[in-house]
Amino acid sequence: xxxxxxxxxxxxxxxxxxxxxxxxxxxxxxxxxxxxxxxxxxxxxxxxxxxxxxxxxxxxxxxxxxxxxxxxxxxxxxxxxxxxxxxxxxxxxxxxxxxxxxxxxxxxxxxxxxxxxx
Amino acid sequence: xxxxxxxxxxxxxxxxxxxxxxxxxxxxxxxxxxxxxxxxxxxxxxxxxxxxxxxxxxxxxxxxxxxxxxxxxxxxxxxxxxxxxxxxxxxxxxxxxxxxxxxxxxxxxxxxxxxxxxxxxxxxxxxxxxxxxxxxxxxxxxxxxxxxxxxxxxxxxxxxxxxxxxxxxxxxxxxxxxxxxxxxxxxxxxxxxxxxxxxxxxxxxxxxxxxxxxxxxxxxxxxxxxxxxxxxxxxxxxxxxxxxxxxxxxxxxxxxxxxxxxxxxxxxxxxxxxxxxxxxxxxxxxxxxxxxxxxxxxxxxxxxxxxxxxxxxxxxxxxxxxxxxxxxxxxxxxxxxxxxxxxxxxxxxxxxxxxxxxxxxxxxxxxxxxxxxxxxxxxxxxxxxxxxxxxxxxxxxxxxxxxxxxxxxxxxxxxxxxxxxxxxxxxxxxxxxxxxxxxxxxxxxxxxxxxxxxxxxxxxxxxxxxxxxxxxxxxxxxxxxxxxxxxxxxxxxxxxxxxxxxxxxxxxxxxxxxxxxxxxxxxxxxxxxxxxxxxxxxxxxxxxxxxxxxxxxxxxxxxxxxxxxxxxxxxxxxxxxxxxxxxxxxxxxxxxxxxxxxxxxxxxxxxxxxxxxxxxxxxxxxxxxxxxxxxxxxxxxxxxxxxxxxxxxxxxxxxxxxxxxxxxxxxxxxxxxxxxxxxxxxxxxxxxxxxxxxxxxxxxxxxxxxxxxxxxxxxxxxxxxxxxxxxxxxxxxxxxxxxxxxxxxxxxxxxxxxxxxxxxxxxxxxxxxxxxxxxxxxx
Numbered sequence: 053x054x055x056x057x058x059x060x061x062x063x064x065x066x067x068x069x070x071x072x073x074x075x076x077x078x079x080x081x082x083x084x085x086x087x088x089x090x091x092x093x094x095x096x097x098x099x100x101x102x103x104x105x106x107x108x109x110x111x112x113x114x115x116x117x118x119x120x121x122x123x124x125x126x127x128x129x130x131x132x133x134x135x136x137x138x139x140x141x142x143x144x145x146x147x148x149x150x151x152x153x154x155x156x157x158x159x160x161x162x163x164x165x166x167x168x169x170x
Numbered sequence: 171x172x173x174x175x176x177x178x179x180x181x182x183x184x185x186x187x188x189x190x191x192x193x194x195x196x197x198x199x200x201x202x203x204x205x206x207x208x209x210x211x212x213x214x215x216x217x218x219x220x221x222x223x224x225x226x227x228x229x230x231x232x233x234x235x236x237x238x239x240x241x242x243x244x245x246x247x248x249x250x251x252x253x254x255x256x257x258x259x260x261x262x263x264x265x266x267x268x269x270x271x272x273x274x275x276x277x278x279x280x281x282x283x284x285x286x287x288x289x290x291x292x293x294x295x296x297x298x299x300x301x302x303x304x305x306x307x308x309x310x311x312x313x314x315x316x317x318x319x320x321x322x323x324x325x326x327x328x329x330x331x332x333x334x335x336x337x338x339x340x341x342x343x344x345x346x347x348x349x350x351x352x353x354x355x356x357x358x359x360x361x362x363x364x365x366x367x368x369x370x371x372x373x374x375x376x377x378x379x380x381x382x383x384x385x386x387x388x389x390x391x392x393x394x395x396x397x398x399x400x401x402x403x404x405x406x407x408x409x410x411x412x413x414x415x416x417x418x419x420x421x422x423x424x425x426x427x428x429x430x431x432x433x434x435x436x437x438x439x440x441x442x443x444x445x446x447x448x449x450x451x452x453x454x455x456x457x458x459x460x461x462x463x464x465x466x467x468x469x470x471x472x473x474x475x476x477x478x479x480x481x482x483x484x485x486x487x488x489x490x491x492x493x494x495x496x497x498x499x500x501x502x503x504x505x506x507x508x509x510x511x512x513x514x515x516x517x518x519x520x521x522x523x524x525x526x527x528x529x530x531x532x533x534x535x536x537x538x539x540x541x542x543x544x545x546x547x548x549x550x551x552x553x554x555x556x557x558x559x560x561x562x563x564x565x566x567x568x569x570x571x572x573x574x575x576x577x578x579x580x581x582x583x584x585x586x587x588x589x590x591x592x593x594x595x596x597x598x599x600x601x602x603x604x605x606x607x608x609x610x611x612x613x614x615x616x617x618x619x620x621x622x623x624x625x626x627x628x629x630x631x632x633x634x635x636x637x638x639x640x641x642x643x644x645x646x647x648x649x650x651x652x653x654x655x656x657x658x659x660x661x662x663x664x665x666x667x668x669x670x671x672x673x674x675x676x677x678x679x680x681x682x683x684x685x686x687x688x689x690x691x692x693x694x695x696x697x698x699x700x701x702x703x704x705x706x707x708x709x710x711x712x713x714x715x716x717x718x719x720x721x722x723x724x725x726x727x728x729x730x731x732x733x734x735x736x737x738x739x740x741x742x743x744x745x746x747x748x749x750x751x752x753x754x755x756x757x758x759x760x761x762x763x764x765x766x767x768x769x770x771x772x773x774x775x776x777x778x779x780x781x782x783x784x785x786x787x788x789x790x791x792x793x794x795x796x797x798x799x800x801x802x803x804x805x806x807x808x809x810x811x812x813x814x815x816x817x818x819x820x821x822x823x824x825x826x827x828x829x830x831x832x833x834x835x836x837x838x839x840x841x842x843x844x845x846x847x848x849x850x851x852x853x854x855x856x857x858x859x860x861x862x863x864x865x866x867x868x869x870x871x872x873x874x875x876x877x878x879x880x881x882x883x884x885x886x887x888x889x890x891x892x893x894x895x896x897x898x899x900x901x902x903x904x905x906x907x908x909x910x911x912x913x914x915x916x917x918x919x920x921x922x923x924x925x926x927x928x929x930x931x932x933x934x935x936x937x938x939x940x941x942x943x944x945x946x947x948x949x
Binding site: 062064065067068071072106133134135152153154155156 | 736737740741742743744745746747748749750751752771774775778782785
């Protein structure tokens with residue numbers, strides 16, 4: 053079973069993503085900020101990470117850079133309420149960028165594509 | 171020896187003396203004296219031989235010369251050769267010739283002839299000598315009487331002339347009086363008075379009686395007399411000549427010849443003026459010179475006074491118009507008033523006036539307006555109506571001010587004219603360039619005319635300028651006009667062209683002077699109006715810009731607010747929507763609550779759409795370009811990666827010029843470009859080396875640019891890949907290198923920029939970005 057790490061500072065989002073993705077058949081672990089995510093990655097060894105950008109402490113972009121230092125091939129999906137970061141070159145080190153939306157179809161499709169499940 | 175008196179001697183003597191003292195005319199006196207002598211002496215012939223009948227070389231002339239009586243009674247005392255043919259008739263058996271002389275005067279000879287021989291007794295001789303003496307006395311008295319009469323009449327005429335001199339007669343009347351008085355005094359048949367006119371030595375006939383002066387020789391004689399300042403008397407005997415005799419005297423005032431006075435043909439027969447006439451004329455001429463000069467001066471003063479009065483009226487009108495000009499801000503009206511002031515009679519009185527204004531943008535003279543009649547007929551109508559419409563200058567100004575209709579053909583033509591200021595040969599552009607008036611008189615010779623041709627080769631003088639001549643064909647050889655620069659504050663803003671096409675009145679330098687004076691005022695007024703108009707325009711633009719800016723500002727604030735609100739709402743909305751969907755799915759299809767959940771899902775979707783629209787409008791999607799300082803953008807990019815720089819051993823060298831012009835661009839995109847370039851550089855150096863960043867202004871082809879250089883001391887780029895680094899479909903082994911550069915390239919080129927790579931494999935690589943700088947704001 054594929055493992056997904058959901059990183060978001062909003063608890064309700066973490067809960068929603070976890071339930072929705074588990075329903076899709078993934079094993080889901082959550083982290084509430086960048087630092088927690090960095091701790092989780094070696095322990096949980098996810099197959100994919102969804103990463104929020106605006107977070108207190110270590111933000112998504114810094115977290116992305118830090119994860120990339122070790123995990124060059126790990127697919128990372130940036131999830132943000134801010135559409136403008138899509139053009140931010142710092143997020144280009146990620147594999148996909150999804151603007152947060154109540155309808156999670158787009159996110160789920162992206163995850164499946166990156167995990168070559170389609 | 172005792173003298174025996176003639177038997178009737180006493181009676182004869184008495185009768186002769188009576189006759190002599192009678193008031194009879196001299197001819198009758200002489201006739202009767204001769205008759206009584208003839209009777210008394212029983213002579214056959216008694217004659218009075220006048221001095222003019224005595225021919226030289228004969229015996230009569232000897233009597234005349236010697237002033238001695240000749241008695242012939244026995245033997246003829248002369249040789250054959252001493253008697254002239256005309257005198258033979260007088261030779262008879264006995265005769266006497268007694269000279270009638272008295273002191274220096276000689277009045278002729280008293281002749282008494284007898285058909286038979288006789289001897290003159292001493293008494294007879296004494297009696298005859300007494301008779302001769304009495305006859306001489308009578309002749310002398312008569313001559314004296316006549317001379318006295320003549321002198322009296324001359325004096326009278328001179329007195330009349332003198333009166334004329336002292337009275338302020340008009341010039342023409344005075345000249346007529348001079349000629350007529352001269353005719354009377356000199357008893358001439360014709361007379362002419364000439365006065366110097368124009369060039370020195372040129373004479374013009376001012377007054378004359380008879381046709382004598384029409385002879386061209388006559389004028390030559392007059393010129394000669396004027397030149398020599400000496401009176402001249404001529405006598406011609408030829409009958410075919412127009413005059414038989416002539417007297418001409420110069421009119422000299424203070425040593426300067428001012429004219430001549432000539433008289434022709436004495437009424438007496440034969441016509442011949444004597445020395446006395448010449449003297450008389452000279453005296454008359456001297457006296458009259460003064461009078462003529464006085465009259466001339468009087469005339470000049472009068473004309474100056476008239477001129478002065480006219481100028482005062484003109485100035486008064488112009489002053490009123492100026493006042494009106496300064497209170498008007500309507501451009502068309504002000505120009506129309508200016509040109510009308512130049513053309514009306516009580517203004518400057520030119521026939522036509524045209525205005526050309528400098529168009530600085532096109533560097534050309536633009537025809538603006540023309541005022542004046544389109545043809546001579548119209549001109550006549552206007553002038554006659556104007557002369558009836560007399561009013562005070564202020565009324566006139568008000569009248570001009572109120573009428574602004576100008577539909578003349580000339581106005582239309584002038585408005586079409588545009589003359590490049592570079593055409594220095596064109597008199598209009600030359601007026602602007604030189605800033606001086608030009609008075610183009612009708613040229614006298616070809617050379618002068620050539621100077622008034624422009625580059626196009628047409629006659630500038632032929633009409634308004636070379637361009638108008640194409641519309642109105644005028645004979646260029648008789649066209650005179652003047653141009654005056656229109657001065658604004660310190661610069662020429664246009665040209666006024668004036669002419670007198672219809673009345674052909676010459677344009678004087680004084681006219682130009684007044685026109686220049688007036689146009690100086692008008693120029694300022696016109697410039698003021700233009701400035702006022704510009705000011706209004708700029709004011710309107712500023713207002714528009716201000717409204718636009720306020721709107722922009724509002725939109726920016728609104729955008730900022732809505733962006734932050736939208737972001738804040740998005741997260742909870744995701745949860746609400748997401749969980750509602752979950753709830754919806756968990757509910758059985760027939761559950762009544764499904765209606766509620768679906769409504770929530772739909773409404774959340776609607777809100778998300780609204781948020782997305784708001785964000786797209788305010789920031790996302792489109793680029794947001796504004797003027798940027800690339801140094802600031804670079805600093806922001808560096809701050810994003812300062813962590814990577816500070817903890818490593820990368821030496822950062824920044825070289826930013828003090829003065830860097832702004833660049834128009836999207837701050838977000840450019841920040842990413844710089845960020846990526848710097849990140850790439852840092853990574854290529856593996857955290858060790860020197861990073862140089864330079865920003866400075868440059869000029870390419872005369873245009874300003876800003877150049878940004880990022881140089882690292884890393885491994886550089888494999889030459890094999892160098893040509894493909896900007897190709898988005900080409901992937902290299904180095905993933906990072908391949909990711910960013912195509913997008914950097916796309917962003918830079920979308921900013922009209924250029925990107926260059928200076929690659930030294932294994933040593934260094936420099937990326938140079940060049941962006942067009944914002945032009946300096948116009949003043």
